[in-house]
Amino acid sequence: MEPSDLLIDAFGRLPGTVRRALHGLPVDQLNHRPYPEGNSIAWLIWHLARIEDAQIAAVAGHQQAWTAEGWAHRVGLPLAVEDTGYGHTSGEVAKVQVQSAEVLQGYYDAVNARTMAFVSGLTPADLDQVVDRSWDPPVTLGARLISSLADCLEHAGQAAYIRGMFAGGSMGS
Numbered sequence: 001m002e003p004s005d006l007l008i009d010a011f012g013r014l015p016g017t018v019r020r021a022l023h024g025l026p027v028d029q030l031n032h033r034p035y036p037e038g039n040s041i042a043w044l045i046w047h048l049a050r051i052e053d054a055q056i057a058a059v060a061g062h063q064q065a066w067t068a069e070g071w072a073h074r075v076g077l078p079l080a081v082e083d084t085g086y087g088h089t090s091g092e093v094a095k096v097q098v099q100s101a102e103v104l105q106g107y108y109d110a111v112n113a114r115t116m117a118f119v120s121g122l123t124p125a126d127l128d129q130v131v132d133r134s135w136d137p138p139v140t141l142g143a144r145l146i147s148s149l150a151d152c153l154e155h156a157g158q159a160a161y162i163r164g165m166f167a168g169g170s171m172g173s
Contacts, residue, residue, distance in 0.1 A: 003127055003142070007119035010149055011112065014052075014156060018045055018108045021159040022101035029166050030104075031097045036090070041159045043096040045104045046075070047085035048155040053111040054084050055148040059131050059141055060118045071107040119145065 021041060022030070030042045039047075050066065057064040066072050072081050078095050085096070098104055127142030139147075 003124050004120055004122045007122065007145060007149075008116060011115050011119060014048075014152055015109060015112050017153075017156040017160060018048075019105060021045065021156065021163045022105050025101045025163070025166075027099060030101055032162075033093070034162055034165060039093055039158065040096065041162050042098045042104065043085065043088075043093050044155045044159040044162070045108060046077070046096055046098070047088075048152045048159075049104070049108040049111050050084035051086070051155075052115060052148055052152050055144060056111070056115045056118055059144055060114070062114075065107070065110045065114055069110055071110065075103055075107060 022045060025041065031040050033040045053064045053066050062068075067081060075098060077083075077098075079092070083092075085092075122141070127140060127145070129141050130138040131141050131144050132139035
């Protein structure tokens with residue numbers, strides 16, 4: 001198995017998890033924070049999409065879907081266009097209020113399509129390339145992709161957990 005096959009499989013698991021977390025959720029549940037300082041499903045899915053979008057665009061050398069495809073306008077959050085949610089305060093988390101699960105799903109699907117296109121052509125040598133020298137040790141493309149994937153999976157799991165808190169919110173396996 002080639003490394004790109006592993007990355008395709010790994011990143012390919014995210015859309016289903018995101019879809020199950022969002023499917024059929026009314027807006028009040030989508031934006032509900034399970035405790036005063038907690039993250040909502042909307043924030044978690046938006047943030048994981050923004051992180052994947054920003055990280056992949058940076059290493060692929062292209063614009064983010066958020067701006068290039070007009071998702072920032074469609075989602076319509078009162079945040080700076082470059083905001084990914086990293087380091088958000090509770091007040092900033094509260095600003096992430098979306099009007100439908102479908103718009104978040106659409107954005108995530110657009111991001112994931114770009115990710116899949118990028119990782120499908122990677123070679124083992126590509127994964128060893130240093131993409132960020134600001135860390136010690138410097139970060140390789142492979143490490144950046146795994147780091148991004150881990151963050152996305154963590155937040156997708158958190159969204160699934162919150163979804164399960166709602167009556168009838170079974171996520172299945």
